[in-house]
Amino acid sequence: MEKLYVLYDPRCELCCRLKNWILAQRSWIGLAVVEQGSEKAKRLFPELDRIATNEDLAVISDEGAVYLNDRAWIMVMYAMVEYREWAARLTHPLLMPLARQAFAALSKNRHWLSKMLSAEDPEAIAGELRRVELEPCALPAGNAPVSTVREYLL
16 A cells, blocks of 8 residues: 545535645655545545545545545554554554544534634633533443553553
């Protein structure tokens, strides 16, 4: 695998900021960003609408593998020099639920986050963030001992 295509929502401020951040990172695997629903995206990936919706984060390798949502974000991290180790950690069975839940929380609130990112008053943003309620992460059945969890967090 030499290249990953990251499809992003150009109407989402959070997505656009993440796109710019991705492009500024050093990577082991080439990263190309493509606007979802654009002519380029339709030309490159004509079958994508059968697999993913416009609400999904989609990453497609030059070999044709398709990664969606939390797995897509982990693949982007895996491609980056500074974040490959984090990608490996997040795929561990103890941490994958955390990765899924974090991605779901961000994705579900991305339009609200976009609005906050474009707001000019930091105090208004802080006030809104204080009101956000997060669900606790669920560990897999047979919860692992704390020492096992620590090994993967260090």
